[in-house]
Structures are given as C-alpha cells and as structure tokens.
Amino acid sequence: MRLRMIVASLTLAVASVSAAPASAVPAPVSAAPEPAVSASPLPPASPVLGPASPAVREPATATATATPAVPGCDPIAGTACLLPFPNDWFTTAARTRTGLKVDLAAEAMPRNAAGTPIDPAQWNAADGFSPGSMLLAHVPGLDLGRSGAAPVTDIGWSLRRDAPIVIVDTRTGERWPYWAELDANATDPARRALIVRPAKNFREGHRYAVALRNLKNAAGEKLPVPGTFARLLGERLPSGDPLAARQRALRRTLGDLSRAGVDTRGLHLAWEFTVASEQGIAGPVLSMRDQALRALRGRSPEFTVTGVTDLPPERDPHIAREVSGEIEVPNFLDEPGGPPGSNLNRGPDGLPRPLGDTLKAQYQCVIPRSALTRPAHPSLYGHGLLGRATEVRAGNVRAMAGEHNFVFCATKWIGMSDEDVQHVAGVFGDFSRFGTVTDRLQQSLVNFVLLGRAMIGKDGLASHEAFQDGEGRSLIDRRAGLAFDGNSQGGIAGGALVAVSPDVRNAVLGVPGMNYSTLLNRSVDFQPFQQLMDQSYPDKLTQQLCFALLQMLWDRAEANGYAQHMTGDPLPGSPKHRVLLHVAFGDHQVATVTAEVEARTIGARIHRPALDEGRSPDVAPFWGIRPLPDWPYPGSAIIVWDSGTPAPPTTNTPPLGPEYGRDSHEDPRHDPDARTQKAYFLRHGVVVDVCGDAPCLADPVP
Secondary structure, three states: OHHHHHHHHHHHHHHHOOOOOHHHOOOOOOOOOOOEEOOOOOOOOOOOOOOOOHHHOOOHHHHHHOOOOOOOOOOOOOOOOOOOEOOHHHEEEOOOOOOEEEOOOHHHOOEOOOOOEOOOOOHHHOOOEOOOOOEEEOOOOOOHHHHOOOOOOOHHHHHOOOOOEEEEEOOOOOEOOEEEEEOOOOOOHHHOOEEEEEOOOOOOOOEEEEEEEOOEOOOOOEOOEEHHHHHHHOOOOOOOOOOHHHHHHHHHHHHHHHHOOOOOOOEEEEEEEEEOOHHHHHHHHHHHHHHHHHHHOOOOOOEEEEEEEEOOOOOOOOEEEEEEEEEEEEOOEOOOOOOOOOOEOEOOOOOEOOOOOEEEEEEEEEEEHHHHOOOEEEEEEEOOOOEOHHHHHOHHHHHHHHHHOEEEEEOOOOOOEHHHHHHHHHHOOOHHHOHHHHHHHHHHHHHHHHHHHHHHOOOOHHHOHHHEOOOOOEOEOHHHOOEEEEEOHHHHHHHHHHHHOOOOOEEEEEOOOOOHHHHHHHOHHHHHHHHHHHHHOOOHHHHHHHHHHHHHHHOOOOHHHOHHHOOOOOOOOOOOOEEEEEEEOOOOOOOHHHHHHHHHHHOOEEOOOOOOOOOOOOOOOOOOOOEOOOOOEOOOEEEEEEOOOOOOOOOOOOOOOHHHOOOOOOHHHHOHHHHHHHHHHHHHOOEOOOOOOOOEEOOOOO
16 A cells, blocks of 8 residues: 555654754743733723723733733733734735735744744745634633534534634624634643634635634633733723734724624634735746746647557456656756755746746556547546555556546646655754745646646647557547546645646546645644654644644645635636545545535535434534535535445544544545546536435445
8 A cells, every 4th residue: 555655654754853852842932921810701892992991901910921022922812922823913014915914033933843943934925824724822721612612513503693712704794614622632731722723714815803702611610811912902002012013903803803793791812814815825826837838839748758558458457558758847946857855946026937947747647448449538637645646557547547438647746746755754854844845736736737738739648659549549539628536635736736727627536625734633644744743843732833834835735725716716717617526434544524624615515415314423414515406416516425434533633543443535436436426527517416315335445
C-alpha cells in the first residue's frame, strides 16, 4: 500500500530531524496575565460605547497589565499572542480588494523549539484571512457542554437565539452556522484551545463579528470576564491610554453585533475578522494560468512521449496501452527546474512571473481497450497523498477506464508528491518555509491545466502515434470535453484545479474534503507529521495557531480557497462546473465532516437516505445539505458510500483503535455501481440513481 510506504519514509524523516532538548524549548509567547472581573450581566450594547456600569468597571489592579508584553499581540484577551484569531487587529489599511492587508508582527508569531519565530512575510501578502478560518480563542476553565455550545453532532444548535457563540456576517446580518470544540489533543487544560469551525465557508471579502457570551465552567458557574476586555467595554478611555485604539476598534464590532441582536449582557469576548478576496486567494494561480495559455497561442503545449507499453488482453482486460512522457510548462518558481524548496518567482506586483526556463512535467496515461473500437472520453486524474502520477495505473482506475471508455492522464501534485516527502518533513521544523510547499502546489495546478489542454488539443497527444490506433485514428475523443477524477489528496487539490480549469466542466472528487486545518488532527495519515510537530512546536495551543496560519497559505492551492467558485460564480476565464463528491463513511484518512462543509459551500445536494437509521451520531445527519430533488439530477451532489466502518470520533482526533474498525477510504472507487455513477456524471454532469431508495452501500475492499 502506498500509505505504508509514505509512513516508512516519514519515520526516517522523524529520526533525521533534530529537535532541541527540552530545556531549550521556550515558554509559549504570551501576553502578561491579567485579573478578571465578575461575569455579572452587562448593559446592552450600542454602536457607541457609553459609560460603564459599576458591574463592568476594571479593578485597579488590572490597570498595570493592560498592555501586552510582546509587541504585535492583541491585548483584548491578554492570554496569548495572536489570539483571538483570525482578527482584524492584525491587519492594516491598504489598497487591496478588501481595503486591508494582513500585518502580523514577527515578534508575535509562534516560535519553534529553537526559539525561531515564523517569518510572517508570505502571510502579510494576504488581503484577509481564510474563508474556512477556524476561530481560535483561549478560555481557561471553559466547559462547552455546560455553556450550551453547538457540537459537531448538532450544527443547527449554533443558530439558536441564545447560543453562547455567535458569528455574524456584518454585510448581510446573517448568523453563520458552526460547531465548537475544545482541542482534545491538549493534555494541559491551561493550554487547550477553543476552536470554532464554520459549517460552510465564509464569503470572500466579507467581515464577520464574533461574540462569546455566558460561558460556564464544569460546575455550571459563569466564567469571569477577562479584565482587559471588561475595561474596553467600560467608559471611554482617554486618547493617551494604551488601550484607546483597541477600544475604538471594538466599538464597530459591538455595533455590528448589536444590529444582529447581540448585546453586551454576559459578553465574554468579541472581535472581528475579514475574509480574503477572490483576487487575494486565486489571483496568483489565475495569473500563471493566463500567462501560460497566452504563450501557447491556442496550441497544445510541447510534449514528448518517453514510453509506450502495449498490453495483451490476457495481461490486462481493461487497458490496451500505457503511455508516459513529459509536457513543457513555463516555470513560475524561483529556481531552475522548480525543485522542492522553491518559492514562486514573484514580480514587483507580487504576482508570479516566468523564471525563463520550462518545467518538464511528467505524465502517465492509460488507454482502455474499448478505445480501439470507439475513441475514449478524456479525463485528468489526481493522485493521493504524497503520491505520483503512476497512481493512474491503479486497479480501480484501470477498471473505470475499461468499463466506461475513459482515457486517464495524470501528472504530479508537485509540492505534495513523492519527490517532496523529505522536504515536507523538514518544513515541520520551521513553518517559515511552508510557502515552499504551497507555492509548488500552485505551479502544479498550471501543470494540470496544460496537460488537460494537451489531451484535447488538435496538435496535442492525439496527434502522436502513441495515442492512435494502427490506422492512425485518435484513441482520444477530443470533442467529448475534458473531465477530472481524483481521489483523496486528488479530491482535495482537485477542487482547486476544477475551479481554475478553463476546460474541465464535470468533475468527481473521490473521498474528498477541504481545509487541512480541520482535517489534519482528524486523519491517521497525519500521525508521522504530528511527531515532527510535537518536536518543533510542542505546545498544543501553539499547534492550533500554526494550523490556522498554514491554512491561509494552503488556500492558494486546495479546495478550501476555491470552493466559492467550484460550481456557481466561476472564476474569470473558467466555466461553470458540476461536481460530484463521493464520500466514504467513517473514512480514516479524510474526515467526512470536511466533505460536508464542502458540500454546503458549493451547494451540492445529497442522496437520501444517506445512511441507515442510527449509523450517524448526529442529531440531524448532514445538516444543511438539501436532498436531491429527483433522478437523474443535472447538478452537483454528494453521495455517501457506506461499507460498514463505524462512525469517526466526534473530537478533533483520528480514528485510531479497534473500535473504529477498518478504513473505508478505498471502498467507493472500487465499487462497480459507484464507478457507473461517476462515469455518467463525468460525461453528462448528471447524477444517476444507482442505489434506489436505500443508502448507497459499497463492499469493503479485501
């Protein structure tokens, strides 16, 4: 199994990455501790702060600790730098689509075991925060159950009028659905993060106000309000006070919350954040794509064929020929050939520009035996975690090609492919270098776009004898329209590819998800990386902040940053797309909750009944995802395939242990009915019924 090979490689990497001795690990960067005040009811908020009542006046002893100990921190909570996060306090006015630019101070960034802070340069190029932002705060003593916060099993509870956590879209006044959890990986309650995750992605360019109120401890007692926050809620501070600017910023937040019906009574903490714009997230990839396509002048990219293997029927009943080669793609990375460790070669405007050489993007294609009778439908294929293009030769892909007459071609997701394993492992020692992973992933999206253009271009692959029969007829039906099929990482990065592709219209994302900041703690695949992270960033509260920061860069190359444009609202130069999500219930590698967030965000419909009664621990399984209206359905959908694996944990932990059974991750792609549904969708963009009025069941892969 490919996963076992990856784990073995990473085990060697863990041994080779040196960690500082425990005595060298610095204490987490924190603001000075502060006293709290009573959680007595506070007066109603108004857009303009008025005088404080006696119940919210700060004790005199808190005045001396009103400012953070480290420059660049937000003093509002007084417990840790960069919290709460995301947060417009860490932005500055700029001439961008949002009017803001992220402005993180190096002194405030998380430090590794060697004491080196993360370099914020790449983050400070953003014009807002991730559309899938996990909201982080530090609330010592918090008990979410006693507070009545919505868990992952009851997302609808988050929208009730008296919810203790409220998220408001300040442009529309809309309450946003979420679930809340405390980091189950933190063994020290004093360093346990409160994590609030959106149940569907936030809208690009919108500003959101967040309120925490009426929070309780395990005894059901109200938690005291942080002293600094209470002071900010109080009487207007003189202009020379170190907290005066923070109080002015808070006024707007309280005004937005007040208009949404949230007053200051019981308020524990409030802040706001702005989501990055379409241009801020997708702009670099769109610029690379357009530059590369303009250079082609309507032609196919240059390509070579380096290997052709004809297979007799007795060796393979599905595949007649395997072809390998290279396509030439402009190199937008800052090193010749764009090896692991490269960054994008950015111009003065911050956008990528060609370095001057070309990348030799390797490709691998499988041509079905049925194409010898009728030209096959062209489709790109996306490989899984840290994999390689040769995954297109896997048995399930060969069966899909042969049963339904598809020619599949694949290239690597460089940045997260087999050649990147050692580099990715090293990045976990210092996240200042994480941009080298996501920058190569952005280049890989361009590589896929050009491979797709080669598949359907008149002067592309079909013009070469390796893709022709003995009579010189093309084995690729170029008029059929390009499709995309990917699994696992191919389903995650594939969402970004679909959004930016000018040629793909129908796509199947197999065992998909989005938002690595949600996924990583929940995946068994992350365990080797977790060992590296525990060495380099041992504090669990710091780890969650790192996940939130990394997601801002990952957005530029995975579905989380592109979901708003995957189906409707296409990106410039891209058509509307239809997307089918095939989910494996109980998946150990890609948590199905991340696919549910994706489905809500892209407007996918769900086949019901999705599961047998009692299979899901949720109060309302697949909350907020509308059912398919009829069969066949011409639109985007999510289909849950159940092969008997138990439900996953309801915490942010992986399904480790015998109680979670076998991994269902491989099952949907191996099911003949699932392949039939996929094939029809890739051809026509229509979801057909292969399950009847029952849940979709898949046989476990032996």
